[in-house]
Amino acid sequence: MPPEGELRYPPPPPTESTTTIDEEAGWVWAQIKAEARRDAEAEPALASYLYSTILSHSSLERSLAFHLGNKLCSSTLLSTLLYDLFLNTFTSDPGLRVAAVADLRAARARDPACVSFSHCLLNYKGFLACQAHRVAHKLWNQSRRPLALALHSRISDVFAVDIHPAAKIGKGILFDHATGVVIGETAVIGNNVSILHHVTLGGTGKASGDRHPKIGDGVLIGAGATILGNVKIGEGAKIGAGSVVLIDVPPRTTTVGNPARLYYLIGFAPYLSLGWYCSYFTNNAPYSNPNAYGYYDLKKSLISFKQMKQALKSKCIEQMVEIMEGMWESNEA
Amino acid sequence: MPPEGELRYPPPPPTESTTTIDEEAGWVWAQIKAEARRDAEAEPALASYLYSTILSHSSLERSLAFHLGNKLCSSTLLSTLLYDLFLNTFTSDPGLRVAAVADLRAARARDPACVSFSHCLLNYKGFLACQAHRVAHKLWNQSRRPLALALHSRISDVFAVDIHPAAKIGKGILFDHATGVVIGETAVIGNNVSILHHVTLGGTGKASGDRHPKIGDGVLIGAGATILGNVKIGEGAKIGAGSVVLIDVPPRTTTVGNPARLYYLIGFAPYLSLGWYCSYFTNNAPYSNPNAYGYYDLKKSLISFKQMKQALKSKCIEQMVEIMEGMWESNEA
Amino acid sequence: MPPEGELRYPPPPPTESTTTIDEEAGWVWAQIKAEARRDAEAEPALASYLYSTILSHSSLERSLAFHLGNKLCSSTLLSTLLYDLFLNTFTSDPGLRVAAVADLRAARARDPACVSFSHCLLNYKGFLACQAHRVAHKLWNQSRRPLALALHSRISDVFAVDIHPAAKIGKGILFDHATGVVIGETAVIGNNVSILHHVTLGGTGKASGDRHPKIGDGVLIGAGATILGNVKIGEGAKIGAGSVVLIDVPPRTTTVGNPARLYYLIGFAPYLSLGWYCSYFTNNAPYSNPNAYGYYDLKKSLISFKQMKQALKSKCIEQMVEIMEGMWESNEA
Numbered sequence: 001m002p003p004e005g006e007l008r009y010p011p012p013p014p015t016e017s018t019t020t021i022d023e024e025a026g027w028v029w030a031q032i033k034a035e036a037r038r039d040a041e042a043e044p045a046l047a048s049y050l051y052s053t054i055l056s057h058s059s060l061e062r063s064l065a066f067h068l069g070n071k072l073c074s075s076t077l078l079s080t081l082l083y084d085l086f087l088n089t090f091t092s093d094p095g096l097r098v099a100a101v102a103d104l105r106a107a108r109a110r111d112p113a114c115v116s117f118s119h120c121l122l123n124y125k126g127f128l129a130c131q132a133h134r135v136a137h138k139l140w141n142q143s144r145r146p147l148a149l150a151l152h153s154r155i156s157d158v159f160a161v162d163i164h165p166a167a168k169i170g171k172g173i174l175f176d177h178a179t180g181v182v183i184g185e186t187a188v189i190g191n192n193v194s195i196l197h198h199v200t201l202g203g204t205g206k207a208s209g210d211r212h213p214k215i216g217d218g219v220l221i222g223a224g225a226t227i228l229g230n231v232k233i234g235e236g237a238k239i240g241a242g243s244v245v246l247i248d249v250p251p252r253t254t255t256v257g258n259p260a261r262l263y264y265l266i267g268f269a270p271y272l273s274l275g276w277y278c279s280y281f282t283n284n285a286p287y288s289n290p291n292a293y294g295y296y297d298l299k300k301s302l303i304s305f306k307q308m309k310q311a312l313k314s315k316c317i318e319q320m321v322e323i324m325e326g327m328w329e330s331n332e333a
Numbered sequence: 334m335p336p337e338g339e340l341r342y343p344p345p346p347p348t349e350s351t352t353t354i355d356e357e358a359g360w361v362w363a364q365i366k367a368e369a370r371r372d373a374e375a376e377p378a379l380a381s382y383l384y385s386t387i388l389s390h391s392s393l394e395r396s397l398a399f400h401l402g403n404k405l406c407s408s409t410l411l412s413t414l415l416y417d418l419f420l421n422t423f424t425s426d427p428g429l430r431v432a433a434v435a436d437l438r439a440a441r442a443r444d445p446a447c448v449s450f451s452h453c454l455l456n457y458k459g460f461l462a463c464q465a466h467r468v469a470h471k472l473w474n475q476s477r478r479p480l481a482l483a484l485h486s487r488i489s490d491v492f493a494v495d496i497h498p499a500a501k502i503g504k505g506i507l508f509d510h511a512t513g514v515v516i517g518e519t520a521v522i523g524n525n526v527s528i529l530h531h532v533t534l535g536g537t538g539k540a541s542g543d544r545h546p547k548i549g550d551g552v553l554i555g556a557g558a559t560i561l562g563n564v565k566i567g568e569g570a571k572i573g574a575g576s577v578v579l580i581d582v583p584p585r586t587t588t589v590g591n592p593a594r595l596y597y598l599i600g601f602a603p604y605l606s607l608g609w610y611c612s613y614f615t616n617n618a619p620y621s622n623p624n625a626y627g628y629y630d631l632k633k634s635l636i637s638f639k640q641m642k643q644a645l646k647s648k649c650i651e652q653m654v655e656i657m658e659g660m661w662e663s664n665e666a
Numbered sequence: 667m668p669p670e671g672e673l674r675y676p677p678p679p680p681t682e683s684t685t686t687i688d689e690e691a692g693w694v695w696a697q698i699k700a701e702a703r704r705d706a707e708a709e710p711a712l713a714s715y716l717y718s719t720i721l722s723h724s725s726l727e728r729s730l731a732f733h734l735g736n737k738l739c740s741s742t743l744l745s746t747l748l749y750d751l752f753l754n755t756f757t758s759d760p761g762l763r764v765a766a767v768a769d770l771r772a773a774r775a776r777d778p779a780c781v782s783f784s785h786c787l788l789n790y791k792g793f794l795a796c797q798a799h800r801v802a803h804k805l806w807n808q809s810r811r812p813l814a815l816a817l818h819s820r821i822s823d824v825f826a827v828d829i830h831p832a833a834k835i836g837k838g839i840l841f842d843h844a845t846g847v848v849i850g851e852t853a854v855i856g857n858n859v860s861i862l863h864h865v866t867l868g869g870t871g872k873a874s875g876d877r878h879p880k881i882g883d884g885v886l887i888g889a890g891a892t893i894l895g896n897v898k899i900g901e902g903a904k905i906g907a908g909s910v911v912l913i914d915v916p917p918r919t920t921t922v923g924n925p926a927r928l929y930y931l932i933g934f935a936p937y938l939s940l941g942w943y944c945s946y947f948t949n950n951a952p953y954s955n956p957n958a959y960g961y962y963d964l965k966k967s968l969i970s971f972k973q974m975k976q977a978l979k980s981k982c983i984e985q986m987v988e989i990m991e992g993m994w995e996s997n998e999a
Binding site for chain 1: 701718740741743748753810811812813815816818819822823826828830845846848850851864866868869871873875877890892894908
């Protein structure tokens, strides 16, 4: 028996390969079947479940259509109707399979808790909600809007993931945990984006029309972050957990706090205070005793002060944050 | 075929009308049936669903009772039992129909993503949870509390909307997206209130008895806002997304931040800093070079400083916020 | 008929008793049966439901296994399979019954809205999710991981509560409202912890391995709080609603704000400003007119200033907050 924590699952394949898209999808599907066979043998209680959802199907699309149909059906929207709808849509647009495979790879690569492709396919409500959304999005664009909205509603009921059918979502997406995600009608999400649970891409309530965020490639949005309005989150940006973002975020920057611009405010306040502090110290001999009026090491403070001024000039938030943290930490030490 | 984005739905009727309440409800129900007929013709896959949930019913109450019964039933709480319960309650209190019609109108008027009355009736879990809550509230007041609590539990399971059956809710309510809404036992919500997803009207954990917020008419509560304790949110107030509110909010004011009183603190900090800044500049010639110690345009700062002092005196948060934003923006420019 | 608000439920028994664990569990189960009999008589519409979920069962474990099986089953994971799985696991480990009883008592003692043990057993999705998690955790430790993960997925779908099967959870736990709770793989939760809805115990995304919070005994975590990384929340600490916590929190302290360290920052800013304010006043006669440059009563400010310095030195956040609030309040008065 392996030590606790060892998972006995094969490692993910190298992400860069010379295989074609079809070969890639075939490889992933073969992996999923192999995982399901192994799990069915090891756990007879799951054998019937794994047979009906994976092992009895001839392709990823069929497995996914069956699984989604079962998850999203109700007494008035039958699973057979949904199965046909999903399978027809997957068959008509090979891009949906490519996107599903990229999403499976994203979960495997970016979520340390994802132990296998079949784990994601069977259990990740973020993955399943995203695939169902892609079908709803196709229906929306085909002007089959009542059906798209019915599907949207079922996804929101079953997975607690509320993505408007008109929202555009790229591929290689990880919706981690996914509960409570809300994405509005005119939102656009690029490729290779990671979105945690409780994230909102919403409107400000002030406008109709194009009113939701545009998320660049490779963005990471932390748990509970709320991004409102037609703002642009630049590629590779990181939005901290619990942030409230109402303004554009430049590429490759990190934003935190509520409101997210707070970092500017907070960044400014100690800067000004510190600025005065330093200038005062250097010009007012009677007050230069740090024990009397403050805790800062004067030399350190002056260095931090200059660094902060530079960071403010270049509007580099990450650097400002780093300096501030260094200031408080050195102060606390 | 219309251009993408055009919805081919009739516009909402004028909100002010001379019709009676019965005529109004009749008009809305006729609209819903017309929408359902049109959608059933355009989308045969939905025909059976639309027939069983809308077209086969003789009134809004019957349609709603059937739809809610189907959504909230389980293997131990049968849909027939729930259908009878909902229909009997709707029939016994015409006020519930009036409230449902006002809620349908609220969604249509205030949510740009709501394309039709039937869209809201069939798909909005916030609308459905609210109607089911009204029934649970009637049961609670009739001392049928175990049944009220069983219904409460099903609403929380199925819609992820947790409204205590004792909570009092007005009419013309929009629960937009609705996932994760939690409303405590002694909360009171006025008329024409809009509440986004993940909103909590909770207790502080310190008290029993009357311990939850009181929300005035026309309030808007943004996504993820948390309002705690027996506090009063004045009519027409706006609570920003992600706010944590622990104190009364005056009518027609806007509150943001975590904690919401933060705006006072933050408002103060730059004010004090700025105050010193200005006074220093004007009195210390050697430091009056803005390139040396800061970025503020001195004249602008002095004006802002005076405005802020005034805003602080009159405790006008909105004005303070506006001035502050102007300060940071002019500084960044 | 009793006045509205009176619940006609017996009060909870004294929490300290000389009974054995078995007697305690027997007493709670007898209470639950008595409550169910009373409710079935008063509300015939619930009689069949109460009979099948409680009255027909010979023990708490059997009732719980039946109820959880019914809640968590799907068309591919049958309720009979889940019933057997739950009952076998409960029977094999008496600790699970002890923990369930402690959780029932926790809800009864700490949630003013919990009117009876059967109310919690039947309706609290946080209670049910926690009991199902304990079973998933046993399976995980027995290397039955695919089954543990399938159960995990069903709990997340049905209750919108996402607890990784590897997470370790003590007893006497109250998950209040519970919607949207996310608890990561390497999280550890002590005994007698209260966790509100939308709480995240997550990773920072920077690490694999041991990467989730460790929550001490008796901690209270408010609605929407996000605790990230392998940080330690000391016993008896209180994490305010909406907090974002990225650092260790000492025992018996209160943490609020986003980010939670904000209190340090905010604490510092007025301190520094105030420090300057005071020193300036006492040393610059021309500026000592409070009407000209500020609102502070000088004497009060000096006292606050000294207190704050002391509070900062002892790193007592609660005291800092109290002083700050006193400052702003006296200023506003």
